[in-house]
Amino acid sequence: MISLTANNKEPKGLDSRLFKDRLFKVVVFIFAFITISPIVLIIYKLIIKGYKQINLSFFTETAPDTYEAMIALSNNEVIPGGILNGITGTLLMVVLASVMAIPIGLLIGIFLYENSTKRYANIVRDITDILQGVPSIVLGLIAYFWVVKSITNGFSALAGSTALGIMMLPLIIRSTEETLKMIPETIKEAGMALGVPYHKILLRVLIPTGFSGLLTGILLAISRIIGETAPLMLTALGSMGVNYNIEKPTSAVPLLIWEFYNDPNMVDLIWSSSLLLMGFVLLLNLISKHIMAKRA
Amino acid sequence: MNELIKQIKDPVLSIQNLSVSYNKGKYAVSDVSAGIKKNRVTAIMGPSGCGKSTLLRAINRMHDLYPNIETIxxxxxxxxxxxxxSNIMLRRKIGMVFQHPNPFPTMSIYDNVIAGYKLNGIRMKKAxxxxIVExxxxxxxxxxxxxxxxxxKGTFLSGGQQQRLCIARALAFxxxxVLLDEPTSALDPVATKKVEELLIELKKQYTIILVTHNMSQAARISDYSMFMYLGELVEYGKTKNMFINPVDKRTEEYLTGKFS
Known part of the structure; x- marks a missing residue:
């Protein structure tokens, strides 16, 4: 009680301490603002420059040739055609890459979780980390030699998705391992104490419990590879028409952006294609954020 | 200690010369022998690190999960x-409840209770x-x-309800x-009281072994008590006798609060 009255006096230098506190808050706020401004500016620019091109034909027609674009430009019209060949190509290769990478990635992730301290698992984990750092163009080169040169004998969607699949692998492996690690040991023990064989605990308890985490990892891996351009140049090459044959050259949205960039008549299409790609990646990120939030 | 096993006629569970080591040569439980009386609550108490949970988990071989633990x-x-x-059959005959309530988070209350059957692929009619659930x-x-x-979902229940759900899951087989590893240490006093009353009721049908950190809990609900210290089973006998007239000096010191 006595100390309460004694403390009533203002401590020395309180004003300057409060000032420092306020200054710090302002600085933190400014830096946070600097962090969000690029993404806001990017989206703003893409919308302003790209919205004109986004109409029905953008999704239903293949890319125009230079001549069509030049005519349209000189008449001050919107460039005809769309990027259907890119959209279908991207979807085809993403699905194919996922089919290759998801099962393998999940299994390796489970293996690492199961044998977290074993020597072999440590080696696998380190190599996974290295794989994550391999430049994507190098993976494209490898896919070129593995698939283009020896399997499909020519540029192909299969080669492109092989490169993309290898890029997805480390992301899925690590997110699987991390997700399973987050599940409390007692859940596993509860299953053991009921006399449940281990593989059933894994399949029926651990994987359902971590399902949202696994799904998030997969979605983020897809959003990581969907905009990859470099490895596709060496593997899928690109095509003028819509292609569903995995052994044939195939276009993709990022490949089309690169082609549009190299053609002065098609500059407008760069922006709309980028807007579409960006929107898709944002959507995937938002979905995974939502899943994570629901889990917590 | 061997005389004590003889005291208990027709034990449902008989532990003989059990030792458990985490590191080679270092024993968390050393040479424990004891018989467990049917349809009674047996409490295992002792200070932290005395090996009481280790002993309990050796009974249904939970240690098999961890490769460096050796059980003799x-x-x-x-x-x-x-x-x-087999581990699978043994664990069906010896149920276990853990310190923290751990219902399977993705399963409904119903599925949690029936989980032992469901996960083991035992098919039954819905009726x-x-x-079994009821x-x-x-x-x-x-x-x-x-x-x-x-x-x-089972995780929507309160902590005390979740723990009773976990007990129900263990009883379904x-x-x-039934082994209980400090089942009330994560619960509030009201929930603790409910679980304690429940255990007294359950001993009519089951044999219960309870690890507890809490002496008064052991005094309240157990019929037999073990006192463990540094991995050794120091004293084992009827709870009443032990609390009134402990034989070993260490038991007396523990019960009178000289150490904990």
């Missing part, structure tokens, strides 16, 4: 050497399943509270012995 000695369940049983939940006095929300 024998345990007989109804006269049968448990080392000849049979319903009966009986198990009634055993743990949870039926009236959850009978209208059986399809809800009608085990011979």
């Amino acid at each position: 000695g024998q345990i007989f369940l109804n006269g049968e050497d448990t080392s000849t049983m 049979e399943r319903d009966e 009986k198990s939940l009634k055993d743990v006095v949870l039926w009236d509270e959850v009978k209208d929300s059986l399809t809800k 009608r085990p011979d012995v």
Whole structure:
């Protein structure tokens, strides 16, 4: 009680301490603002420059040739055609890459979780980390030699998705391992104490419990590879028409952006294609954020 | 200590010369022998790190999960050497409840109770399943509270309800012995009281072994008590006798609060 009255006096230098506190808050706020401004500016620019091109034909027609674009430009019209060949190509290769990478990635992730301290698992984990750092163009080169040169004998969607699949692998492996690690040991023990064989605990308890985490990892891996351009140049090459044959050259949205960039008549299409790609990646990120939030 | 085993006639569970080591040569439980009386509550108490949980987990071989733990000695369940049983069969006969309530988070209350059957792929008619769920939940006095929300996730329940759900899950197999590892240490006093009353009720049907950090809990609900210290079973006998007239000096010091 006595100390309460004694403390009533203002401590020395309180004003300057409060000032420092306020200054710090302002600085933190400014830096946070600097962090969000690029993404806001990017989206703003893409919308302003790209919205004109986004109409029905953008999704239903293949890319125009230079001549069509030049005519349209000189008449001050919107460039005809769309990027259907890119959209279908991207979807085809993403699905194919996922089919290759998801099962393998999940299994390796489970293996690492199961044998977290074993020597072999440590080696696998380190190599996974290295794989994550391999430049994507190098993976494209490898896919070129593995698939283009020896399997499909020519540029192909299969080669492109092989490169993309290898890029997805480390992301899925690590997110699987991390997700399973987050599940409390007692859940596993509860299953053991009921006399449940281990593989059933894994399949029926651990994987359902971590399902949202696994799904998030997969979605983020897809959003990581969907905009990859470099490895596709060496593997899928690109095509003028819509292609569903995995052994044939195939276009993709990022490949089309690169082609549009190299053609002065098609500059407008760069922006709309980028807007579409960006929107898709944002959507995937938002979905995974939502899943994570629901889990917590 | 061997005389004490003889005291207990027809033990449902008989532990003989059991030692458990985490590191080679270092024993967390050393040379413990004891018989467990059927349809009684046996409490294992002792200070932290005395090996009481380690002893409990050796009974249903939970240590098999961790490769560097070594267990020596024998345990007989109804006269049968448990080392000849598979882990799966043994754990169906000896249920376990953990310190923190751990219902399966993705499963409904109903599925949690029946989980032992479901995960083991034992097929039953729906009527049979319903009966097991109802009986198990009634055993743990949870039926009236959850009978209208059986399809809800088990994690929606309060901590005390979750722990009773976990007990129901362990009871669903009608085990011979139920092991409880400090089941109330994560619960509030009201929930603790409910679980304690439940255990007294359950001993009519089951044999219960309870690890507890809490002396007064052991005094309240157990019929037999073990006192462990530094991995050794110091004293084992009827709870009443032990609390009134402990034989060993260390037991006396522990019970009088000289150390804890």
